[in-house]
Amino acid sequence: MDKKYKLIYFNVKGKGEVIRLIFTYGKIPYEDVRIESSQWPALKPNTPFGQLPYIEFDGKTLAQSNAIARYLAKQCDLTPTTDWEQAQADELSDVVQDIKTIARPVNPVYEKDEAKRKSLLPDVLAAVTQLLDKVEARLAANTSGWLVGNKISWIDLLFFTTTEYYVTVFGKEVLAKYEHQHKLYTRIKQIPQIAAYLEKRIDTVI
Ligand SMILES: N[C@@H](CCC(=O)N[C@@H](CS)C(=O)NCC(=O)O)C(=O)O
Known part of the structure; x- marks a missing residue:
């Protein structure tokens, strides 16, 4: 069953x-x-x-x-193929956690004081950018366009949610800077069952 x-x-x-x-x-x-x-x-x-x-x-x-x-x-x-690729996915999942931890002080759900949020944004964005630059370099080096190996895996879906998150917190101009992250984001959005889901998804800020 x-x-x-x-x-x-x-x-x-x-x-x-x-x-x-x-x-x-x-x-x-x-x-x-x-x-x-x-x-x-x-x-x-x-x-x-x-x-x-x-x-x-x-x-x-x-x-x-x-x-x-x-x-x-x-x-x-959605599991990466080899032990090494699985380890690389795990590594990136910790990077995602680091991004969320760094960005937490400017997450509009946790920080309601808009003036304080705005004052913190430049430093937080600079710290997040350092990690996003590294992710971008890794994506650029993988000809498959996926984060690890040559097939889609759960880490691509996790990174999709992270992309949505950083676009919400920092603006879509940040994603526009990253050609490969933008391609990955668009590619996932176009998977038919994901596209259908996103169309009907309950709308929440974060
Ligand atoms: N390491 C956990 C963290 C889960 C977590 O932080 N959950 C938050 C919401 S995102 C929560 O339950 N907050 C309410 C609480 O801690 O009472 C995971 O990845 O699932």
Whole structure:
């Protein structure tokens, strides 16, 4: 019998969006449960590690967004081919986490003081740019156009969500600077099931 997956996350893209994209890419049916902040205090103690996202299936739960992404990637051919490519994907997933950590002080969800946010932006963008430059160089060196190896993998979908994130926080002119990231972003957007999903996606800022 097919597994019946449930994704439990907040009503944002955040760390849950890569999981939604993997389900979508793999045409894996799932229930997209979106928790309101008012529901969270009661739910938190009953989650695997006190945070979201987590998934439920077959009476089991699995938390930690990257662990979930890696697990689901195996169900739909989104795992990089070799051990080395898998390690490179893991490396990039930590770079993504670093980008998010550096950008957190200017994330409009966490920093509501617009004047403060604006004053922090130049330094934060400079730090994020150093990492994006390195990602761009790696993409430029891979003739397949994917982040690792010669096929799409979960890290490309994770980086797609990161691109959406940095465009939201810093503006689309940042993406325009990066030819290869722009190509990757467009390529993923054009995958038919992803395009259909994006068309109907619930609109949230982050
Ligand atoms: N390492 C975890 C971090 C999860 C995390 O930071 N979740 C946040 C939302 S993005 C959360 O649950 N915040 C509410 C809380 O900590 O009470 C992952 O990657 O899944």
